[in-house]
Amino acid sequence: MSAQVPQKSVLGRRLLLGAPLAVLALVGGGWALMLRRMAGGNFDPHSLPSQLIGKKVPDFSLPGLDGGVAMTGAELQNPGRPMLVNFFASWCVPCLEDAPMLNKLAKNGLPIWGITYKDKQADTQRFLSQNGNPYARIAVDQPGRVAIDWGVYGVPETYLIDAAGLVHWRFAGALTQRVVDEDLTPLLRRIGA
Incomplete structure (x- = not known):
């Protein structure tokens, strides 16, 4: 007699194994996009947005x-x-x-x-x-x-x-x-x- 594994348990294992792969795919896609933008001159990793652009200098x-x-x-x-x-x-x-x-x-x-x-x-x-x-x-x-x-x-x-x-x-x-x-x-x- 073989023991049957409950359906919920199999689904849980698949999700547990699939989650790291999904995160890796997202990170890899973001990295590839960043490299493509850098190669095209559309991305500068040193440029950071500033909330002051177009505004007066803060009071100090x-x-x-x-x-x-x-x-x-x-x-x-x-x-x-x-x-x-x-x-x-x-x-x-x-x-x-x-x-x-x-x-x-x-x-x-x-x-x-x-x-x-x-x-x-x-x-x-x-x-x-x-x-x-x-x-x-x-x-x-x-x-x-x-x-x-x-x-x-x-x-x-x-x-x-x-x-x-x-x-x-x-x-x-x-x-x-x-x-x-x-x-x-x-x-x-x-x-x-």
Whole structure:
């Protein structure tokens, strides 16, 4: 006499075995789509959406490296000319790669305001003395709360703000010549810089 396996038990085993295969198929399909979009130039894994694009700079007030108020959101909500705001830190390896391009942009007359992210004052000073200081003003966001309001995922992150204080662009990662030539420069021309 053979024992019969209940119908529910067989169905349960099939589902249990099929679930990992279904997940694997979904992941594989997503991976293939991402690779196809990257090959076609339609996907940049470094570009992350920002909720600030097209909006005014958030309200904030931050101290400077040597104390006192160094920067407020109100100042950036009507700066009078296009400018960059760059979140950086001395402990950030990509910030080392970012520094030469920021220095070049500043030398070419583009105002850049810097916000140190969760960094110590002495470390920030050392970083600036070793890598140049492209910043017209520097503020300290030690707890990282202002970075949260801006939607910062990590440092470096750079934001382009127009003369009226609207955020037009955000770039996560070190600025390269390609990014400046293909993304930033055309935007600066369009907003009248």
